[in-house]
Amino acid sequence: MSIGFNGLGAQFFDGDRPVGQEVSLHIASGMLQVGLDDGDLHRWPVSEVRRVPDMAGKPGAVLRVISDPLARLYIEDLGLLVHLPALTKRAPPKGRGRLLAWAVAAVGAVALQIGVLMPLLADNLAGYIPAKGERALGEATLGHIREALDETGLSPLKICDGSKGIAAMAQMSARLGAEQRFRQDVTVYVLDHDMINAFALPGGFVVLFRGLIEAANGPDEVAAVLAHEIGHVISRDPTRNALRSAGSIGVLGLLLGDFVGGAAVLFMAERLISAQYSQSAESGADAFAHDILAQAGISPGALANMFETMRTKNGDSSGVTAHFLSHPALAERIETARNAVDQSVDYTPSLSEPDWRALRGICS
Amino acid sequence: MTDTHATASPWASPAQAAAGADQTDLRVAFTGKRGPLFWLAFKTGFFTILTVGIYRFWMKTRLRRWYWSAIRPGGHPLEYVGDPIEKLLGFFIAVVILTFYIGIVNLLLMFVSFSVFSASWVGYLASFAGVVPLWFYARYRARRYVLGRTRWRGVRFGLEKGAWGYAVRALWYWALTLLSLGILWPRMTFLLEKYRTDRTFFGSARLTQGGRWPMLYRATLPFVFSLLLLAGAALWVGWIDPVSAQTEAEEVIQFEDVIGMLEKGEFPGTLAAPERLLLFPLALAGLLFGAIYYTWVCKRIMAQHKFSDGIRFASALSGVRVAVIYVIGNFISYLALGIGLAALILGVVFLYWEAALFGDTSHVGQVWSDLPRWLTLLLLGILYLFVFLLWGVLHNTFITFPLMRHLARTTSLPEALGLDHISQRDRDNFAEAEGFAEALDLGAAI
Numbered sequence A: 001m002s003i004g005f006n007g008l009g010a011q012f013f014d015g016d017r018p019v020g021q022e023v024s025l026h027i028a029s030g031m032l033q034v035g036l037d038d039g040d041l042h043r044w045p046v047s048e049v050r051r052v053p054d055m056a057g058k059p060g061a062v063l064r065v066i067s068d069p070l071a072r073l074y075i076e077d078l079g080l081l082v083h084l085p086a087l088t089k090r091a092p093p094k095g096r097g098r099l100l101a102w103a104v105a106a107v108g109a110v111a112l113q114i115g116v117l118m119p120l121l122a123d124n125l126a127g128y129i130p131a132k133g134e135r136a137l138g139e140a141t142l143g144h145i146r147e148a149l150d151e152t153g154l155s156p157l158k159i160c161d162g163s164k165g166i167a168a169m170a171q172m173s174a175r176l177g178a179e180q181r182f183r184q185d186v187t188v189y190v191l192d193h194d195m196i197n198a199f200a201l202p203g204g205f206v207v208l209f210r211g212l213i214e215a216a217n218g219p220d221e222v223a224a225v226l227a228h229e230i231g232h233v234i235s236r237d238p239t240r241n242a243l244r245s246a247g248s249i250g251v252l253g254l255l256l257g258d259f260v261g262g263a264a265v266l267f268m269a270e271r272l273i274s275a276q277y278s279q280s281a282e283s284g285a286d287a288f289a290h291d292i293l294a295q296a297g298i299s300p301g302a303l304a305n306m307f308e309t310m311r312t313k314n315g316d317s318s319g320v321t322a323h324f325l326s327h328p329a330l331a332e333r334i335e336t337a338r339n340a341v342d343q344s345v346d347y348t349p350s351l352s353e354p355d356w357r358a359l360r361g362i363c364s
Numbered sequence B: 001m002t003d004t005h006a007t008a009s010p011w012a013s014p015a016q017a018a019a020g021a022d023q024t025d026l027r028v029a030f031t032g033k034r035g036p037l038f039w040l041a042f043k044t045g046f047f048t049i050l051t052v053g054i055y056r057f058w059m060k061t062r063l064r065r066w067y068w069s070a071i072r073p074g075g076h077p078l079e080y081v082g083d084p085i086e087k088l089l090g091f092f093i094a095v096v097i098l099t100f101y102i103g104i105v106n107l108l109l110m111f112v113s114f115s116v117f118s119a120s121w122v123g124y125l126a127s128f129a130g131v132v133p134l135w136f137y138a139r140y141r142a143r144r145y146v147l148g149r150t151r152w153r154g155v156r157f158g159l160e161k162g163a164w165g166y167a168v169r170a171l172w173y174w175a176l177t178l179l180s181l182g183i184l185w186p187r188m189t190f191l192l193e194k195y196r197t198d199r200t201f202f203g204s205a206r207l208t209q210g211g212r213w214p215m216l217y218r219a220t221l222p223f224v225f226s227l228l229l230l231a232g233a234a235l236w237v238g239w240i241d242p243v244s245a246q247t248e249a250e251e252v253i254q255f256e257d258v259i260g261m262l263e264k265g266e267f268p269g270t271l272a273a274p275e276r277l278l279l280f281p282l283a284l285a286g287l288l289f290g291a292i293y294y295t296w297v298c299k300r301i302m303a304q305h306k307f308s309d310g311i312r313f314a315s316a317l318s319g320v321r322v323a324v325i326y327v328i329g330n331f332i333s334y335l336a337l338g339i340g341l342a343a344l345i346l347g348v349v350f351l352y353w354e355a356a357l358f359g360d361t362s363h364v365g366q367v368w369s370d371l372p373r374w375l376t377l378l379l380l381g382i383l384y385l386f387v388f389l390l391w392g393v394l395h396n397t398f399i400t401f402p403l404m405r406h407l408a409r410t411t412s413l414p415e416a417l418g419l420d421h422i423s424q425r426d427r428d429n430f431a432e433a434e435g436f437a438e439a440l441d442l443g444a445a446i
Helices: A078-083 A096-126 A131-149 A163-177 A210-215 A219-234 A237-259 A263-274 A279-295 A301-314 A319-325 A330-339 A353-360 B015-019 B034-050 B056-070 B084-116 B121-148 B163-179 B185-197 B213-240 B255-263 B274-304 B319-358 B361-370 B373-409 B417-421 B435-439
Strands: A002-005 A011-013 A021-028 A031-036 A041-045 A049-051 A061-065 A068-075 A187-191 A198-201 A205-209 B026-030 B071-073 B078-080 B150-152 B155-159 B200-202 B306-308 B311-315 B411-415
Touching: A002 A078, A021 A078, A041 A061, A096 A237, A096 B084, A131 A187, A131 A198, A131 A205, A131 A237, A131 B084, A163 A187, A163 A219, A163 A279, A163 A353, A187 A210, A198 A219, A198 A237, A205 A210, A205 A219, A210 A219, A210 A353, A219 A237, A219 A279, A219 A301, A219 A353, A237 B084, A279 A301, A279 A330, A301 A330, B026 B373, B034 B056, B034 B373, B056 B071, B056 B078, B056 B084, B056 B373, B071 B078, B071 B373, B084 B121, B084 B435, B121 B150, B121 B155, B121 B163, B121 B435, B163 B185, B185 B213, B185 B274, B213 B274, B274 B306, B274 B311, B274 B319, B311 B417, B319 B373, B373 B411
Parallel strands: A187 A205
Antiparallel strands: A002 A021, A011 A021, A011 A068, A021 A031, A031 A041, A049 A061, A061 A068, A198 A205, B026 B071, B026 B411, B078 B150, B150 B155, B155 B200, B306 B311, B311 B411
């Protein structure tokens, strides 16, 4: 049995010439029969007819058949559609293996880039940046970090400048550096922020947060952190990190496209603060700290105390430090610091009581 | 409606082909309505956010399909047959290639920048300059992809290879334009369009861009006039008859001073005819109008000089109308955005306030600050994305839509007999689709 449809207004394009042809439309024995004026008859199996999706505007439908990607049938009589069971059926997946391969390649390329190539390049190049360049790099990143951490949205995070506190801090770093010829001058800043953290930047910048000084039990713990960060400065760890980030930002911007603008910079700031150095870099800085603390006559055990202070005071909150403290090697590092203590030596506190008070008040 | 051929049929009256008489004049209709587009854009935009951006390839495909099918030369819709999967694949390919280029090059540039110049701006500048040729390359490739996936009456469009040639020419014309202080800008506009048009095909028919570049100078008139106005105003107000009535020995009055005086309720009485200062916003608005006018009127002029064997184009596009569309569209988009944001902020404030009724405020503040940093960032991120979504949807509905409609309805083919001699062209297979444009975020949108 055959059903006829209104072919008036319908047009057929054969997929070769942009010239329409009038048609007569029938469905018989599972075939959509498209009859043309010149006598040609196209037979489209009803299960293979698809409707072109997302059409705008007036009623009417555009049909195609999966065996001929080019031919198009423009119809007006929508009564035809109910006889076509597979109008919206998707094409069987094709080339998915290739897609998957490139997806893996893309992820692999980014991973290789961020995980291997850039660290390698950064590590090798870091040693060649002159001191002046390192300084500029550090100043630039400090600016970014201060802006990123600012919560008022108005001005960069304040650098604490209590004059007595600064003098105390200078005294502390002088004592640590007295017998050690550092590769470059160390500049210590205290930022007015609650975070119990500290970080080093290229160019000899060591930054402590007010929160760290407030949390510390005594000046030696601050001195120990300072010594640790100076250790990073000496081995150029921050320079490597900053170079790496410069490359990573480009890649991230590429991946995330227009969804984030300043987020990449924010991310870099976050990364520099949390400074996920390698385990060997950390233990190197620890060893350095033990040495200069001992040379300055301050107990290396203070570093262990500081780690424990951070763990107890801050153990279960704030992301950055929590991550730092959950580092599996921390217990080991505490242990090593304790072992560096020479029981026969009579250690002296790094600051006198009034100076320590001054340091604690550096931000007020 | 300019759809003069519309009979009862949604498609063009087939009788024309036989009669042949009316075939010579082919008009372009536009049939879409805003409502369906709004929901399509909203739905696909929402999925895009849900899938962290992956769905954007489907969003783009579906929006293009919709727009293309609304544009109906001679009553028959254009058809967009691009595949989202191939776009995704193209994006991956582009990421693989670009990640090495951008990552390594950025790192090296930063190194050199800090080592040699002790500053970052050199690196940023060089890194930007390094991407510019890629940008033109990607533009051409994207156009080739879109044309290669566009059909009308079952016949494919196409663009020949030549992306690097395009990038080199674009750089050269830009250099000349900058060196000539913009005087050669129309030459650049024309020659780049000619490069693309002369490589464009519909089926077997090649398009040609006729005309000469000086014909575009008339499109620059509003811009040039506004520029002269600006210069004239600056001269008048600042030099010939200074707005500040002080003697020349005294310092020129500062903008801040004027604001300060106004804030104190004093009228800046020392100013001579300060209403002349209104010339500046007028001139700046004129410059903006001039830029829009230039871009679109150039399209019109060049469309009128495009041809192929037995095919000619005509365009009655109005630069003023386009500018009005931009103004109204942007006004609506930003207004809705502002209202939405304000409602959101009010909502947050209300939440806090309500909580404050039951407990002390410090506690409420603490709840907020006690949220893990990542959660706060996530919430802010989602908020940002929804604002982004809303804006994108409105932009589609109130700018892209009316622009496309105006473009379609003002275009016609006064001579279309050549269509009878056109046959199909081969499919343009190229793997990376518009991946580079996507990865470099050229935002070619539609």
